[in-house]
Amino acid sequence: MNPLAVKLNEKLKSKAPVIFGLLSQKGKESYFPKSGILSQSMQAKGTAINATIGIALENDQSPVHIRSLAKLINLDPKKVFPYAGCSGIPEMRKKWKSMQVEKNPALEGKSTSLPVVTAALSHGLSITSLLFLDPGDTVIIADKYWGNYNMLVKERYDVNFDMYPFYDGDGMNLQGLEDRLLNGPVGKKVVAMNFPNNPTGYTPTKLEMEKITSIVKASAELGNHILLICDDAYFGLVYEDDVDTQSVFAHVAGIHENVLAIKIDGATKEDYVWGFRVGFITYAGKDLDKNVYTMLEEKTAGGIRNSVSSAPHISQSLLLETYNHPDYVKDKQAKYKLLRSRYNEVKAVLAKNGERYSEYFKPLPYNSGYFMCVALADGLDGDAIRKVLIEKYNTGTIFISGVIRLAYSAVALDNIEQLFENLYQACKEQK
Ligand SMILES: Cc1ncc(COP(=O)(O)O)c(C=O)c1O
Structure with missing residues (x-):
């Protein structure tokens, strides 16, 4: 193990033994290089003749760049072309943290790390898995999850998923979570x-969120050491009043010494910049010394350094300018309203035709985000229906985990009824 990792671990172990114990072997080995090129460059920052930097500079010390490319971008070349640094642009990290608190009032007064910038949420999930999951570890998860978790977490890090059914009737199956967190041997x-x-x-509704929080707390009180990974990719897109608008992370942050919550979030879906590749990893524990957060940030930055090295600078700069723009909130609200209008249309179409459709499919509970799913009647072949929809009805859907997923986020309002009618016809033909 690198001596820097050994030193970091000794400090972390003495200040926060539970957090240290949650780290995987790779997490223990992770460190941010304090000698070597990065730190020597840092030390030389501001020198008159600086021959450390791994980029090219013009004679006036501005970054070398292709003029025709720079003309396409309305930003200072210094904010575009150089590396952004492994943890991300410092102002961006601070801004995102303050935005997290604005969007999650439950975080007010609670301690969290500074968010570390990742190359979007997939990368955040990968780094989190690297730092906290050893081969053979088990991840407790509901059975409806983003399919890429299989490749990104399960297969990449050789872990098992202990799944419980997502739903129970019209709501969540929190018994499945409770059984796994409160029963069985005490441990990680x-x-x-x-x-x-x-x-x-x-x-989750507000009531379900309270229940989730109390299950996590009760499990921690039993002596379990809990790592709660909150993937908040679609944060903010909640369309019903009884649904909790805050992240589980905000409710669980600081709940018990035995809990480390990790928020994986970012601009990808929240700000409609899927290709920008900007996300964040943020930590929250109870009464953690600021140094503990710094150590976790260093280990995370180490994971970034040894994977993509740093997230894109241009994307961070563009987003930072946008977040500070006076029209940002208004513009974002307009897009929220666009998605909510489609959600409302889905509800209206199902209210109107749901009885007829129910011969072949029924909606599963939905209240937020980009998607909704329908469960097919017994005997229907979802993949065959999906193919018929493409071939005969010019309509694309996803068949996954035994249900059909409809991304109404991508369907024009006027086409939503037709989408369901096409599905109905394709089911009818397949029967
Ligand atoms: C639940 C969930 N998490 C993470 C991601 C990955 O997002 P990103 O594009 O930021 O890597 C997705 C993308 O579809 C997702 O649906």
């Missing part, structure tokens, strides 16, 4: 949650 328990959920488009 890793839980992954994603709300608004992909594929279901479901977010």
